[in-house]
Amino acid sequence: MARLVLKFGGTSVANLERIRNVARHVKREVDAGHQVAVVVSAMSGETNKLVGLCREASLLHDAREYDAVVSSGEQVTSGLLAIVLQDMGVEARSWQGWQIPLKTDAQHGAARITDIDGSKLIERLEKGQVAVVAGFQGVAPDNRIATLGRGGSDTSAVALAAAIRADRCDIYTDVDGVYTTDPRIVSKARRLERIAFEEMLEMASLGAKVLQVRSVEMAMVHGVRTFVRSSFDDPDAPQLGAGGLPPGTLICDEDEIVEQQVVTGIAFAKDEAQISIRNVADKPGVASAVFGSLADANINVDMIVQNISPDGRTTDITFTVPESDYDRAFAVLRDKKDLIGYQAIEGARDVVKVSVIGIGMRSHAGIAARCFQGLAEKGINIRAITTSEIKISVLIDSAYTELAVRTLHSLYDLDG
Amino acid sequence: MARLVLKFGGTSVANLERIRNVARHVKREVDAGHQVAVVVSAMSGETNKLVGLCREASLLHDAREYDAVVSSGEQVTSGLLAIVLQDMGVEARSWQGWQIPLKTDAQHGAARITDIDGSKLIERLEKGQVAVVAGFQGVAPDNRIATLGRGGSDTSAVALAAAIRADRCDIYTDVDGVYTTDPRIVSKARRLERIAFEEMLEMASLGAKVLQVRSVEMAMVHGVRTFVRSSFDDPDAPQLGAGGLPPGTLICDEDEIVEQQVVTGIAFAKDEAQISIRNVADKPGVASAVFGSLADANINVDMIVQNISPDGRTTDITFTVPESDYDRAFAVLRDKKDLIGYQAIEGARDVVKVSVIGIGMRSHAGIAARCFQGLAEKGINIRAITTSEIKISVLIDSAYTELAVRTLHSLYDLDG
Numbered sequence: 001m002a003r004l005v006l007k008f009g010g011t012s013v014a015n016l017e018r019i020r021n022v023a024r025h026v027k028r029e030v031d032a033g034h035q036v037a038v039v040v041s042a043m044s045g046e047t048n049k050l051v052g053l054c055r056e057a058s059l060l061h062d063a064r065e066y067d068a069v070v071s072s073g074e075q076v077t078s079g080l081l082a083i084v085l086q087d088m089g090v091e092a093r094s095w096q097g098w099q100i101p102l103k104t105d106a107q108h109g110a111a112r113i114t115d116i117d118g119s120k121l122i123e124r125l126e127k128g129q130v131a132v133v134a135g136f137q138g139v140a141p142d143n144r145i146a147t148l149g150r151g152g153s154d155t156s157a158v159a160l161a162a163a164i165r166a167d168r169c170d171i172y173t174d175v176d177g178v179y180t181t182d183p184r185i186v187s188k189a190r191r192l193e194r195i196a197f198e199e200m201l202e203m204a205s206l207g208a209k210v211l212q213v214r215s216v217e218m219a220m221v222h223g224v225r226t227f228v229r230s231s232f233d234d235p236d237a238p239q240l241g242a243g244g245l246p247p248g249t250l251i252c253d254e255d256e257i258v259e260q261q262v263v264t265g266i267a268f269a270k271d272e273a274q275i276s277i278r279n280v281a282d283k284p285g286v287a288s289a290v291f292g293s294l295a296d297a298n299i300n301v302d303m304i305v306q307n308i309s310p311d312g313r314t315t316d317i318t319f320t321v322p323e324s325d326y327d328r329a330f331a332v333l334r335d336k337k338d339l340i341g342y343q344a345i346e347g348a349r350d351v352v353k354v355s356v357i358g359i360g361m362r363s364h365a366g367i368a369a370r371c372f373q374g375l376a377e378k379g380i381n382i383r384a385i386t387t388s389e390i391k392i393s394v395l396i397d398s399a400y401t402e403l404a405v406r407t408l409h410s411l412y413d414l415d416g
Numbered sequence: 417m418a419r420l421v422l423k424f425g426g427t428s429v430a431n432l433e434r435i436r437n438v439a440r441h442v443k444r445e446v447d448a449g450h451q452v453a454v455v456v457s458a459m460s461g462e463t464n465k466l467v468g469l470c471r472e473a474s475l476l477h478d479a480r481e482y483d484a485v486v487s488s489g490e491q492v493t494s495g496l497l498a499i500v501l502q503d504m505g506v507e508a509r510s511w512q513g514w515q516i517p518l519k520t521d522a523q524h525g526a527a528r529i530t531d532i533d534g535s536k537l538i539e540r541l542e543k544g545q546v547a548v549v550a551g552f553q554g555v556a557p558d559n560r561i562a563t564l565g566r567g568g569s570d571t572s573a574v575a576l577a578a579a580i581r582a583d584r585c586d587i588y589t590d591v592d593g594v595y596t597t598d599p600r601i602v603s604k605a606r607r608l609e610r611i612a613f614e615e616m617l618e619m620a621s622l623g624a625k626v627l628q629v630r631s632v633e634m635a636m637v638h639g640v641r642t643f644v645r646s647s648f649d650d651p652d653a654p655q656l657g658a659g660g661l662p663p664g665t666l667i668c669d670e671d672e673i674v675e676q677q678v679v680t681g682i683a684f685a686k687d688e689a690q691i692s693i694r695n696v697a698d699k700p701g702v703a704s705a706v707f708g709s710l711a712d713a714n715i716n717v718d719m720i721v722q723n724i725s726p727d728g729r730t731t732d733i734t735f736t737v738p739e740s741d742y743d744r745a746f747a748v749l750r751d752k753k754d755l756i757g758y759q760a761i762e763g764a765r766d767v768v769k770v771s772v773i774g775i776g777m778r779s780h781a782g783i784a785a786r787c788f789q790g791l792a793e794k795g796i797n798i799r800a801i802t803t804s805e806i807k808i809s810v811l812i813d814s815a816y817t818e819l820a821v822r823t824l825h826s827l828y829d830l831d832g
Contacts, residue, residue: 016469016472016473019473050492053432053492053496054495054496054499056432057432057435057496057499057500057503058499058500058502058503060503061499061502061503062498062499062502062509064509064510065495065496065498065499065502065509065510066495066499067495068491068492068494068495068498068510068512069491069492069495069496069499071491072488072489072491072492073488075484075485075487075488075491076466076469076484076485076488078484079470079481079482079483079484079485080469080470080473080481080485082478082481082484083470083473083474083477083478083481083482083485084473084474086474086477086478086481087473087474087476087477093478093480093481094480094481094484096484096561098514099559099560143515144515145512
């Protein structure tokens with residue numbers, strides 16, 4: 001017997017036929033003797049419709065009212081799934097955020113979860129009742145409904161799993177797991193049986209869009225074993241695959257990964273642009289002047305590279321911004337030329353960041369060197385490099401994206 | 417300065433254009449210096465859509481889940497109206513039933529209001545903030561959403577007006593008030609400036625469908641002055657008509673009605689059927705056997721007539737039931753023939769109950785006699801008669817409906 005949280009997104013609950021399919025997944029787990037809480041999104045299209053009504057009402061709408069309107073979508077799905085489950089003979093009830101309560105901060109429209117009281121849910125789960133929880137919503141300190149912002153239902157599910165001390169949080173999605181890289185680019189990409197939280201965090205933030213970064217962060221902080229699987233699976237098919245789990249990817253603590261690979265995956269982020277500032281003074285406060293100015297203009301900076309000054313007086317700073325902010329970033333830097341003090345700024349639009357990710361590289365030497373050598377052999381020029389403990393990122397011309405990803409995928413023995 | 421509750425139904429908030437029109441009505445009252453709470457229904461069509469989804473999920477759905485699903489319609493409207501009001505520069509916020517809280521009993525799907533804590537609303541109203549309240553919903557003792565059943569939003573509005581001690585509850589509807597009778601039948605029907613609670617209760621329960629019976633009962637019990645007016649009025653037109661009010665009908669205590677008429681209106685109820693039980697024993701327990709059996713079968717009985725027994729041994733009982741229950745009522749009575757003990761049962765389908773209503777008849781003699789005489793002069797046969805302090809009802813063949821109503825309307829000087 002295990003305690004499970006299952007999360008289903010909008011396309012999985014788009015109509016009553018699909019909601020019945022979701023109910024069959026739930027019933028299978030209940031029949032297997034598990035305690036089950038389900039987190040549901042709004043029926044696909046509903047949230048957009050409700051957001052559209054708010055915009056039509058006023059372009060500058062009160063976020064608290066927006067939350068009251070938009071959260072109704074998940075409220076409807078939670079009630080309908082509870083009805084369908086009961087109809088199948090599964091005891092179930094719906095829970096709105098304020099009923100649990102799932103408490104958030106006051107940032108209506110993009111709230112963060114501050115506290116979940118799991119006691120009432122646990123009491124019901126232990127009696128065999130399925131809890132159907134409206135995702136994406138909680139209650140703010142003003143006792144009003146708050147929505148959680150992008151990826152909110154994933155975050156609801158993981159946070160709920162932590163609060164009720166679930167053994168696993170199953171994220172049902174339209175892909176069947178996390179791959180070593182994008183299968184559309186590398187046909188030999190393999191589904192990972194397991195991936196460590198830290199690795200998934202790098203994969204998620206670099207563009208593998210299976211799970212929102214916030215929900216992975218939360219899973220890591222609370223140690224919630226999170227299992228990504230396909231909602232299109234036949235609910236009645238045999239469940240056990242390798243490792244005692246059906247097809248999918250388990251995101252877990254690295255201790256749970258027995259056969260640790262050195263490199264787990266190759267990620268890449270398109271739509272980046274590079275900016276380099278030449279000959280800035282190598283003294284305290286310069287980096288702050290550059291990135292403070294960009295932050296004030298609400299421009300997100302990703303990769304930052306600054307080398308040791310060769311002469312001790314001036315240096316170059318290179319960084320990337322979203323391609324859509326490139327012109328604006330240039331304008332900000334020109335404005336602040338006197339404050340920052342530099343000789344020239346230059347940049348490039350068509351760049352891509354390719355990253356090699358793996359917890360194993362902490363204990364293996366030479367991983368970075370192989371990356372640089374492999375790219376050099378294919379004649380791919382590296383514009384900039386940054387590394388962390390478990391990641392090597394290189395900035396290259398975007399024309400070489402596929403070649404670089406395929407080369408690195410083979411190089412680190414990831415091909416299936 | 418007055419404290420007002422304004423209630424708008426589904427057609428008044430069917431889309432954002434109409435919601436803006438509602439907001440102009442609200443703004444007009446705010447600009448006049450009034451404190452305003454608004455009660456809104458779901459956008460027309462939404463409730464039916466949500467009810468349809470519940471039925472599609474299961475024909476035997478849990479009423480608590482039904483309430484979670486269906487109440488979302490009012491939640492959406494309340495948020496949208498608050499946004500539109502803010503956009504017009506009117507300070508406003510939405511309130512869900514559980515936020516007020518508006519407490520109900522445990523009868524999910526058809527709950528009754530048990531208590532409304534008006535203190536938080538009053539505090540905001542006194543600061544000049546408009547309260548936009550989701551109608552038709554409250555929170556049950558299990559801390560789950562409960563809907564109020566038919567006419568729920570009217571009842572919400574009147575109950576709320578009582579709780580916040582409002583000076584008046586304005587019901588905006590698709591008619592401009594309460595008429596002396598149905599204008600589709602009597603072209604000379606007049607709009608009443610005022611009508612007493614008791615009279616309105618009789619009018620409402622007899623088929624004048626302006627306000628649901630429950631909301632009128634509640635208005636009477638709590639002394640809530642309730643004003644029926646048209647939502648199609650130009651919100652920017654001058655407001656004051658006769659009696660200091662715009663066109664409409666004020667439902668109020670009889671003391672407020674200066675020029676009391678003897679008869680206020682003529683109501684009629686179609687779709688009734690008559691059943692007579694011949695020669696039942698005139699002894700205790702017989703009426704109970706008849707009406708207990710019908711109640712057990714969930715058949716609503718309306719008019720009941722039993723005369724003094726001529727011989728002290730047997731008597732006849734006549735009553736009406738909804739036409740749709742006629743066959744079932746007959747079957748029940750045949751089943752219970754031994755229990756009840758009667759010689760024969762007979763009945764008629766095509767009957768109508770016509771009622772003359774007026775508080776003034778309490779202090780005027782001869783009102784009933786004029787009614788019977790007037791109908792006799794037109795050759796209309798009276799099948800049965802019942803009277804109360806403020807009402808005379810006659811059962812006649814339905815073919816004479818229009819003739820009877822027009823005759824009585826003229827007879828009591830109601831023609832405009």
